[in-house]
Amino acid sequence: DVKVTQSSRYLVKRTGEKVFLECVQDMDHENMFWYRQDPGLGLRLIYFSYDVKMKEKGDIPEGYSVSREKKERFSLILESASTNQTSMYLCASSLAGMTDTQYFGPGTRLTVL
Amino acid sequence: AQTVTQSQPEMSVQEAETVTLSCTYDTSESDYYLFWYKQPPSRQMILVIRQEAYKQQNATENRFSVNFQKAAKSFSLKISDSQLGDAAMYFCAYKRDKVIFGPGTSLSVIP
Numbered sequence: 001d002v003k004v005t006q007s008s009r010y011l012v013k014r015t016g017e018k019v020f021l022e023c024v025q026d027m028d029h030e031n032m033f034w035y036r037q038d039p040g041l042g043l044r045l046i047y048f049s050y051d052v053k054m055k056e057k058g059d060i061p062e063g064y065s066v067s068r069e070k071k072e073r074f075s076l077i078l079e080s081a082s083t084n085q086t087s088m089y090l091c092a093s094s095l096a097g098m099t100d101t102q103y104f105g106p107g108t109r110l111t112v113l
Numbered sequence: 114a115q116t117v118t119q120s121q122p123e124m125s126v127q128e129a130e131t132v133t134l135s136c137t138y139d140t141s142e143s144d145y146y147l148f149w150y151k152q153p154p155s156r157q158m159i160l161v162i163r164q165e166a167y168k169q170q171n172a173t174e175n176r177f178s179v180n181f182q183k184a185a186k187s188f189s190l191k192i193s194d195s196q197l198g199d200a201a202m203y204f205c206a207y208k209r210d211k212v213i214f215g216p217g218t219s220l221s222v223i224p
Contacts, residue, residue, distance in 0.1 A: 004157075035214075040122070042204060042214040058211070090158065101148070102212065104158040 003027070004105035006091050012111045019078040021108050023091030029103075030096040032074035034058075034066060037088040037107070046089075049074055050096065081112045115140045117207050117215035125221040126195045133180075134190045134218050136205030143167075145209040147181065147188045152202040152217075161203070164188065197222050 007022035023032065031050050035043040035058075045058030047066040055066050063085060067075045074093075078085055088109050092102040117138045126132035138147070145166045152158040164172045164181050171179050176193045192199055200222045205215040 033212075040216050042117075042216040044214075045211060048211070101160045101163065104150075106157050 004091060004093055004103050006089075006105040006108050008108050009106060010109050010111075012113065013078075013081050014113050015082060017078075017081050017112075019081050019110065019112075021076040021078075021089055021091075021110070023074045023076070023093075023105055024072050025074075025093040025103070026072065027093070027103070028071065029093035030071075031094045031100075032068065033092040033094075033102065034064075034074065034076045035090045035092065036060070037090055043090060046076065081110075083112050086110060086112045115142075115207055115209070115213050117205055117213050119203075119205055119215040119218050121218045122216070123219045123221070125223055126192070126199075127223050128195055128197060130195055131191060131193045132195055132220065134192075134203055134205075134220065136188045136190070136215055138186050138188065138205075138207045138213075138215075140186065140207065140209070142209050145207060147179075148206040148208065148212075149177070149179070149188075149190045150204045150206060150214075151199075152204065153198075154201070158204070162190065192220075195222050197224065 004025045033048045034046040049055045049068040065077045090107045091105040094100040094102045147164045149161040151161045162174045178191045180189045202217045204217045207213045
């Protein structure tokens, strides 16, 4: 079975802090994604990566950056956390190609005070 | 731009009964994929069912089936013989170049 893990289930940070969210997948998937999930809005794509060191902006990249130095690891960085970034963050991975299902991690609930 | 709409924020169903969750989407493309994902409380999101737009036959996975109406751009999920474990948030998703998710429907199952 595909396993996608995220470094923390719950995280509390202060405004202005730099925040790192880590995601690791163990199935050699090419594609990795970061979403944020907010009630009534569903999942919105922040960034995705289709290969090591490659990244593409999603629908809401402002205030975020990403890093993919190894195929299995995809990090989301909040350079200076703000209260409007309080949310659930979901990581996902998939094989290359349009047909492929995304496999999700358990999510990180981030609270920015 | 493509959009996905789920008009029912919350639904409930009696255990062992059947429930249908609605999803509509907007696209000008003819080749795409549609998905239903399930997110149980405090658990990981998983794929329930997938439908290729070029296939006329509706996808089925055990108690889960879809009613895909391409012309109407409708993709509803039917859950038969509902079980307590079906209680979850359900997301409809459209995929062509990227995945677009609907806002979700929260399903409660009443014992």
